[in-house]
Amino acid sequence: MKTLQFLIDHICADFTVPSLLGLARDCISKGQCTAQDITEAIMRRDRSLDVKCAEGLSEGVLQFLRDSGEIQIRNGIVAAVKQPDAV
């Protein structure tokens, strides 16, 4: 799997890994978030990207968040995984 840093550097996108993750987390926190929403947010932030480049970044950041256990995707909706309440 290509790293987020590679994806950013390869297309010279105006993101750092933290800023891309932050953008995705912000979208997800608003609820009812889809991959398309994240793609559009990426394109709004870096207007030099076309939709295919933005989709690549969106896919990459969702893969990262899913692999880290931070999110789950059900029926196309991205949601943060709820952390168990502290006892």
Place this chain on the structure above:
Amino acid sequence: MWNSLDTGAYEGMLAETVSITGNKGDIVHAYFARPLGKGPFPGVVLISHLPGWDEFYRELTRRFAQHGYLAICPDIYCRFGHGTPTDMAAKARAAGGVPDADVAGDCEGAMKYLRSLQYSNGKVGLIGTCSGGRHTVLTASRVKGFDAAVDCWGGRVVAAGTDLTPNQPVAPIDITADLNCPLLGIFGNDDQSPSAEQVNRHEAELKKHGKDYEFHRYDGAGHGFWYYHTDRYRPQQAMDAWQKVFDFFAKRLQG
């Protein structure tokens, strides 16, 4: 050298958009900046990067003029139309990028434009960052006549066959034998496109073909570390790299 100007000396610059003859005789825009005076001055052709023919590149062009160069940056996105730099860059990306042949042809046109000027010393260098770095290596291998070339972190100089496209059908590393001028490479060690391993491979190929080159790699810097308008900017590494570029061009293009 940066900031070594004489505060009592006269200095003047002209900077404007011009039209040049590019690939296949197409008329393309270019941003041209030059020192005022009769010269003669060496020239530099700048190749802009994926984010566009943008304000950063206008400032870069003026920086070279500030340091005594005839500097020209062709609008390699010209054939996609006109609008804001970011909109044009997005349009070019959606079309699969700027064709290599157009970039090389436009740079050749820009080189000829500079040489035609009465105040040119006849020597012309080439520099690009990011995709412009790749285009620099490619153009310096395809077009005869450049006297020096600078590749700043060009990604996809080393590319697998699966990465090639109709608009970018060649990995520049595969035509290293055709590189026909000295090459300076500037890279951040945290960059992943090109990765350190890819830079190693490029360097090995240059050595294998006995090319005149020098590479400089910077710790604590990644892709685009000159970009002062982004989080990527690394001032210490950037200023050192700038000095390397000016020294390289001074040796190859002046006198």
